[in-house]
Structure formats: structure tokens, C-alpha cells
Amino acid sequence: GENVEQHPSTLSVQEGDSAVIKCTYSDSASNYFPWYKQELGKGPQLIIDIRSNVGEKKDQRIAVTLNKTAKHFSLHITETQPEDSAVYFCAASKGVAGNQFYFGTGTSLTVIP
């Protein structure tokens, strides 16, 4: 099956700085890579996603990059704000076998005011 590794497990940044979270995947057949933000006591919320036919996608302060050759993808958050503090999960899916997603172990991001 697929194996998704996520680093770092914890990340602290000063407000206004950038944060980068990296994930690698093992199965070259994976073709869809979403990112989720989970706040305490809540379910994961989709924040951005990317498909294998695209190398980069941006949405305001959030961007995701994908390197298919190296099998890794990254989440970039610029101008961080305290409300960005949460746990972030990356995920991968092959698509052809349904909606089964494989998740990374999560990154706890703390933005220090």
C-alpha cells in the first residue's frame, strides 16, 4: 500500500514568518494530494489540494508544490497568523481504487504572536 511520511511533527514560527511542511509518498500511482487543517476538537478541514498534472497551486497565503519525480509535496504558508495554529495533515490517493486516502502523521503548527 501507500506510505506517506510528514515532517516536521512540530513547528513553531513567529507571526508573519513563513511555515513549510513536507510530505513524501511511496506509490508512484498516487495522483491526488490534499492538505487538511485540524483545530482542537474539530474534524479535518480541507485547505488546499493538488493533482499530479500540476506542479504548484496557490490560494492567497497558502501554496502547495508537487514533485512527482521525487515523490514529495509541500505546504507553504506565508505571513502566518495566530489563527493558523493547528495540526496539518497531508494525504495521498490513487483515485482508481475509490476514495481511500493515506494520511501523514500530522504537523502541529504554533504561530507565536
Add this chain to the structure above:
Amino acid sequence: KAGVTQTPRYLIKTRGQQVTLSCSPISGHRSVSWYQQTPGQGLQFLFEYFSETQRNKGNFPGRFSGRQFSNSRSEMNVSTLELGDSALYLCASSLDTGGNTIYFGEGSWLTVV
């Protein structure tokens, strides 16, 4: 548009009992997936239902089962509960199956004592 609704939000059960969790997907969504989230194992795929049929199943024992109704609502059942079943159970819905974006509910917190 209402999101994914899960009930109950919190429950406490005794070892050996069984539990049924319910999920109402986003209106128009036909695929429902279930995930177990624990601090040690992270987010793990349980199963996916589409058009009342189980599409995929994760690596969980047969004590974990589910079903989907004609209105796309889904239930999952865990029989003979064990202490290790204590977790957040998340339901996610998607328009269709096959690598589509999934949207999570707030989850059902199960504690087994």
C-alpha cells in the same frame, strides 16, 4: 449548504458492548468514508461506501462494519468493543468515488472503559 453531520458527538461504552455511529453526508454526495483517528496511529481508513456498496476496506478486524442507505446516509458499527477502540471516528463525504475530494464531519468521540 450543511456539512457532514455525525451523531452522536461523544459517547462512553464498556468493553464488550457494541456501538453504532451515524453519518449524514453533504447533500448530493454519494460516497461516504470512515476513518479512525488516534494519537498513536493517526488517521486510518476504515471503509468507503458508494451506492450502498462497500467500495474499499482498510486493515481493520471484522468487528468494524458499516452500511449505506439509499439516501447516502451511513452507519458504522463496532462490536465487542475493546479499550483500544477508543478514538475519534470521522466520516467523510464526497460527490463521487475515485479520487474525489473528501470533506470531513466533526467526528464521534468514542471512549471505551
